[in-house]
Amino acid sequence: MTQKPFFGIQACSGFARAGWLQTPHGRVDLPAFMPVGTQGAVKALLPSQLAEAGVQMLLGNAYHLHLRPGEDVVARFGGLHGFMSWPRPILTDSGGFQVFSLAELRRVSDRGVEFQSHIDGATVAMTPERATEIQNALGADVIMAFDDCVPYPCERDRAEQAMRRTVAWAARCRQAHAREADQALFAIVQGSVFEPLRVECAARLAEMDFPGYAIGGVSVGEGDPLMYQVLDATLPHLPADRPRYLMGVGTPVNLLECIERGVDLFDCVLPTRNGRSAMAFTARGPLRLRNLKHRDDPRPIDPTCACAACRGFSRGYLRHLFQAREIAAAVLTSLHNVAFYQDLVRGCRQAILEGRFPEFKRSFLETYQHPEGDETQ
């Protein structure tokens, strides 16, 4: 990394932290939520709409971009920032999770993974070195070590093997990393739901002194209580002076619970995926926009929201767009949901800065979880 500090903490409220990342493409206020731009685009949204919604950092995926269009193509456009016309910070996932969730006929060994592309069936060999090389070519501000992901539930022996492999692979990723000056390499803690494995993984990775740490292998079916237990066991073993990224999480409630425990960074497909399927987040709980009760409703999705969707469009119109299968339905609802998530983490940050995170959380949850609800809104 450059000599400039990469991460700082400005305030804490309990275990919750407000801070920042300083990257070659600008600053990210923490806690932060990254919309998912797997294939070099956040589904249904343009970069200008993301920026207007307050997004500071996006997630891209090395697995997908390697398969299509290829990191060499992306590199010729000035890397992922130039390719997708997003001048702000980007984090790329290494593809460990995708190899294990999307690819077919995979064979895992200590060396790496061989699998068949989910797009065309071509055989691809992925190793920690290759995953790092791909991410060096993509040029994101933060890149992720290649990890061995296990499903849930998972036998302890397999979880332990994957954890040890993930630690060894993190070392190989660092060894292979060719752009330490402008790309921060984060290590990923694995270990399934076995607390001793999580503790060991966190401690061994912490010794290796990475600029940031992620917790992977959660939100894979274990349920919220187990996920929170994993976090409670793991976070104390991660260095307090490094950013903490919880991968693939989550709902608004998840974000509050995990920020309270000390997580700084999140990504999740929920705001955009739900946006495409007519589910809109509001401070009073989610709305299902296809519901008949919205037909004549002139109110925006969330009267307290200032996003472009809520400034111009009624629930009744959005319902019509979904019924009529118009693309604008997905665009507007995704736009609102992304803005809702940004507002949520910004609210958390402000509350932490002012030392009132517990009150903020309680107040948010009261409104969100005991809504007059979709039935009366």
Place this chain on the structure above:
Amino acid sequence: MTQKPFFGIQACSGFARAGWLQTPHGRVDLPAFMPVGTQGAVKALLPSQLAEAGVQMLLGNAYHLHLRPGEDVVARFGGLHGFMSWPRPILTDSGGFQVFSLAELRRVSDRGVEFQSHIDGATVAMTPERATEIQNALGADVIMAFDDCVPYPCERDRAEQAMRRTVAWAARCRQAHAREADQALFAIVQGSVFEPLRVECAARLAEMDFPGYAIGGVSVGEGDPLMYQVLDATLPHLPADRPRYLMGVGTPVNLLECIERGVDLFDCVLPTRNGRSAMAFTARGPLRLRNLKHRDDPRPIDPTCACAACRGFSRGYLRHLFQAREIAAAVLTSLHNVAFYQDLVRGCRQAILEGRFPEFKRSFLETYQHPEGDETQ
């Protein structure tokens, strides 16, 4: 209509006219091209994007909006302008064309048409009176008479019956029209490719003194030469002091040819439909963005275009978005295509105002029809 003049001509260049419409929702410079917002939304685009692309007037469709969500619903949102959040002029088609192209099991009589909805099979009875009432509820600035559309090819007897019916129905639409003060009702000339029928229809409708006239039943398979013949036969029989709208047309070349003949207003799905299927219009002819040759091309769709898509995104990136089936592909290419059409009619208008339309047309066609072309761009 209101006392304020609704239509004016500013200049002519040959038969080509530059002018304006003045509607309750603002002015439209003529010649004008209306993107198609059949179901109350232009596919893949938001009103803000349409306005930024220079669009002054949209087309909506009474047939579709009657079936879903129903004109009563739209009316409760302040009409189509309020419903879709488009504060500028709108024209609604009466649905004659859709009844004959989309609906099933239709029965036509002098009274009207009975058909089954293409959405749910429900039986719907449509008459000139009902089509007008629906359009009164939708509240567009310009509404269309309900016409009897025939396919191509068509027997002369059937074409004549449809033409006479269309004239009779135009009179009934005017009789039923309840908002003459703020909605201009245009009559539609039918007659298939039979010049005497077109002449008779135009002359009889002209006697009835409508605020504007449309030519319908073209671009239905007859081919460009026959369409131009129909126009050449019909236009001299329409009053020169009324706007002329050619329905459902067309390609950039069609627009130039028809503006040259004296048409003022167009609508067509081409810019948006082609945008969704990866075909982009440029001054040097169309591009097929899925073509492999675009993979590494850093140029925008059209380097001479100032639209939001061309300001920020390369052909290479757009190709990737289409390959990856990202919604943003349709959004960006539709956006560019709509901007291209607006630039084209604006260029025509400027050329007419400056008395150099023939040169403008020749120069555009030379570049567009003899491109270095998709093969070398």
